[in-house]
Amino acid sequence: MNRIDAVFQQLRSKQEKAFVAYVAAGDPSFDVSLEVIRTIADAGADVIELGLPFSDPLADGIVNQMAADRALKAGMNTARSLDLIREFRKTHETPIVLFTYLNPVFTYGFESFHKDAAAAGADGILLLDLPPEEAAANKDLAKGEGLHHIRLIAPTTPQERVELLAKDAEGFIYALSRTGVTGGHGAPSDDIAAQVARITPHTQTPICVGFGISNPEQASMVAKAGDGVIVGSAIVKQIELNPERAADAVREFITPLIEATKSA
Numbered sequence: 001m002n003r004i005d006a007v008f009q010q011l012r013s014k015q016e017k018a019f020v021a022y023v024a025a026g027d028p029s030f031d032v033s034l035e036v037i038r039t040i041a042d043a044g045a046d047v048i049e050l051g052l053p054f055s056d057p058l059a060d061g062i063v064n065q066m067a068a069d070r071a072l073k074a075g076m077n078t079a080r081s082l083d084l085i086r087e088f089r090k091t092h093e094t095p096i097v098l099f100t101y102l103n104p105v106f107t108y109g110f111e112s113f114h115k116d117a118a119a120a121g122a123d124g125i126l127l128l129d130l131p132p133e134e135a136a137a138n139k140d141l142a143k144g145e146g147l148h149h150i151r152l153i154a155p156t157t158p159q160e161r162v163e164l165l166a167k168d169a170e171g172f173i174y175a176l177s178r179t180g181v182t183g184g185h186g187a188p189s190d191d192i193a194a195q196v197a198r199i200t201p202h203t204q205t206p207i208c209v210g211f212g213i214s215n216p217e218q219a220s221m222v223a224k225a226g227d228g229v230i231v232g233s234a235i236v237k238q239i240e241l242n243p244e245r246a247a248d249a250v251r252e253f254i255t256p257l258i259e260a261t262k263s264a
């Protein structure tokens with residue numbers, strides 16, 4: 001069974017919500033990044049969303065842009081990101097969703113990317129700029145390799161499209177708490193429950209909510225509305241601020257977020 005499905009099945013039986021942590025692969029270096037993702041897993045995160053650094057991350061705010069930049073400067077690329085997963089898999093079973101844009105995947109080779117990502121130990125792929133209408137070939141490949149294709153639903157997604165996306169969803173659905181790019185300070189809008197309610201009747205697939213979540217109160221509010229909480233920029237910021245003790249800083253930061261998610 002895909003590790004993502006196994007985790008959500010367990011969570012469902014415990015009636016617990018998922019905590020999903022995003023970091024950029026290789027930020028600020030290969031070795032520190034490996035320590036960071038091991039620490040995130042040990043702290044109790046249910047899924048790791050790992051960003052493959054890309055030079056033109058159009059949906060990312062400044063914090064994630066700078067993280068990708070640090071990683072690229074440290075020599076990260078797609079192949080090294082897969083090495084990072086391979087190293088992580090020697091010690092940990094936490095599911096990994098690879099987040100990236102279409103461009104680096106095309107550069108690497110679409111088919112070999114899916115094959116190599118699955119072989120390295122990835123469990124899902126989120127290709128930000130691959131619309132579902134154009135995803136047919138990708139989906140076949142992803143399925144072929146046992147990788148789940150994670151889909152985004154935004155507050156601006158029309159209802160017919162929500163239904164289309166929900167019907168074919170795999171692993172979990174990524175519901176954006178609001179429009180715009182990642183990071184940002186505004187609290188996620190309080191109609192998150194309404195957002196989730198737009199999707200729930202059309203799928204059995206768990207719905208996780210992300211964008212702009214940075215403190216335990218928000219995590220708790222979001223965990224009550226959906227099946228999981230996704231936090232990115234606020235974690236990445238800890239790495240930016242504490243390059244010398246990145247893993248410890250990340251652990252200290254996410255522990256209360258995970259507690260808030262689990263007790264929601």
Ligand SMILES: O=P(O)(O)OC[C@@H](O)[C@@H](O)c1c[nH]c2ccccc12
Pocket residue numbers: 022049051059060064099128181182183184210211212213230231232233234
């Ligand atoms: O950073 P935030 O606001 O906590 O949002 C999650 C996010 O970082 C992560 O899921 C992500 C990184 N890059 C993205 C681009 C688009 C959508 C989502 C993402």
